[in-house]
Amino acid sequence: xKYLRTLLAALCLAWATTGLAGMEEFDFSGNVDxxxxxxxxxxxxxxxxxxxxxxxxxxELAHDLRKEVYDLMQTGQDNGQIVDFMVARYGDFVLYNPxxxxxxxxxxxxxxxxxxxxxxxxIRTVRQRTRQSExxxxxxxxxxxxxxxxxxxxxxx
Amino acid sequence: xPRFIRYLAPLALFLALAGLLYKxxxxxxxxxxxxxxxxxxPAFSLxxxxxxxxxxxxxxxxxxVSLFNVWATWCVACRSEHPVLMQxxxxxxxxxxxxxxxxxxxxxxxxxxxxxxxxLANAFDADGRVGIDWGVYGTPETFIVDQQGVIRxxxxxxxxxxxxxxxxxxxxxxxxxxxx
Numbered sequence: 001x002k003y004l005r006t007l008l009a010a011l012c013l014a015w016a017t018t019g020l021a022g023m024e025e026f027d028f029s030g031n032v033d034x035x036x037x038x039x040x041x042x043x044x045x046x047x048x049x050x051x052x053x054x055x056x057x058x059x060e061l062a063h064d065l066r067k068e069v070y071d072l073m074q075t076g077q078d079n080g081q082i083v084d085f086m087v088a089r090y091g092d093f094v095l096y097n098p099x100x101x102x103x104x105x106x107x108x109x110x111x112x113x114x115x116x117x118x119x120x121x122x123i124r125t126v127r128q129r130t131r132q133s134e135x136x137x138x139x140x141x142x143x144x145x146x147x148x149x150x151x152x153x154x155x156x157x
Numbered sequence: 158x159p160r161f162i163r164y165l166a167p168l169a170l171f172l173a174l175a176g177l178l179y180k181x182x183x184x185x186x187x188x189x190x191x192x193x194x195x196x197x198x199p200a201f202s203l204x205x206x207x208x209x210x211x212x213x214x215x216x217x218x219x220x221x222v223s224l225f226n227v228w229a230t231w232c233v234a235c236r237s238e239h240p241v242l243m244q245x246x247x248x249x250x251x252x253x254x255x256x257x258x259x260x261x262x263x264x265x266x267x268x269x270x271x272x273x274x275x276x277l278a279n280a281f282d283a284d285g286r287v288g289i290d291w292g293v294y295g296t297p298e299t300f301i302v303d304q305q306g307v308i309r310x311x312x313x314x315x316x317x318x319x320x321x322x323x324x325x326x327x328x329x330x331x332x333x334x335x336x337x
Binding site for chain 2: 047048050060061064065068087088089090091092093117
């Protein structure tokens with residue numbers, strides 16, 4: 001039991017250090033707000049290791065860009081200006097939250113279009129089923145029934 | 158007719174989606190389109206690699222179509238594209254400039270002595286600041302800059318004979334024809 005607890009503690013500690021890998025130390029005592037800095041580097045993508053943000057990445061370029069973000073903040077630039085700086089150099093791809101514009105319409109609205117098509121089909125199917133269940137006959141069967149019944153009615157007279 | 162459509166619509170939808178996804182398979186996610194295409198090349202002026210007393214900058218590239226190649230000695234793929242650059246330099250069809258990116262000056266000079274120097278001149282970008290301005294994220298990268306100093310093309314990854322023949326040279330010829 002004691003052994004298990006030690007192992008668990010060791011695992012937790014090992015895990016905790018992974019988040020700190022390769023992060024450089026910046027001085028946040030000046031005019032650079034640490035929370036704002038962390039927010040910014042979390043929403044900018046590292047182009048070398050594309051599924052990581054600047055905050056997660058240990059790539060050489062991510063180091064340089066983190067420093068760039070820090071330097072820009074130190075010169076008093078706001079978030080919008082810093083994001084524009086990155087987009088001007090690396091394109092919209094650096095943003096985890098791409099802007100809505102004609103080239104990204106498919107990305108933003110495509111899923112909703114698919115959802116709408118799905119809902120339309122669902123409504124149609126449900127309607128057909130309910131109509132069918134009212135009489136127990138499908139449209140075709142009903143038509144045939146009508147034809148047969150009509151013929152019989154004719155024969156009767 | 159409606160029945161006909163009812164059966165074909167899902168098939169058409171499926172084919173459209175499959176086509177889209179198939180196209181996605183053939184795209185290389187590492188090749189991010191540069192927002193700098195058709196924009197003036199980011200201005201810089203850096204010390205040259207071989208003659209640190211002189212500078213190389215955007216101004217030096219104006220007046221002719223230039224190929225601007227970003228490379229480093231620590232970059233493995235740069236080694237594989239080097240012979241292609243050498244051959245292109247020998248043909249004299251385009252002015253080749255280099256950006257020696259985050260490298261060691263002595264090592265870079267040694268590299269050029271050993272494998273040959275295809276560059277008219279190299280800018281020495283020790284801290285990678287100019288690289289950031291040019292949107293460099295993976296060496297080697299190659300830009301084509303026209304006579305007015307506007308970026309016309311970017312190739313990410315090593316140049317090959319095919320890339321030079323099919324992409325680079327036709328573009329260089331076209332640009333040279335437009336205004337000399």
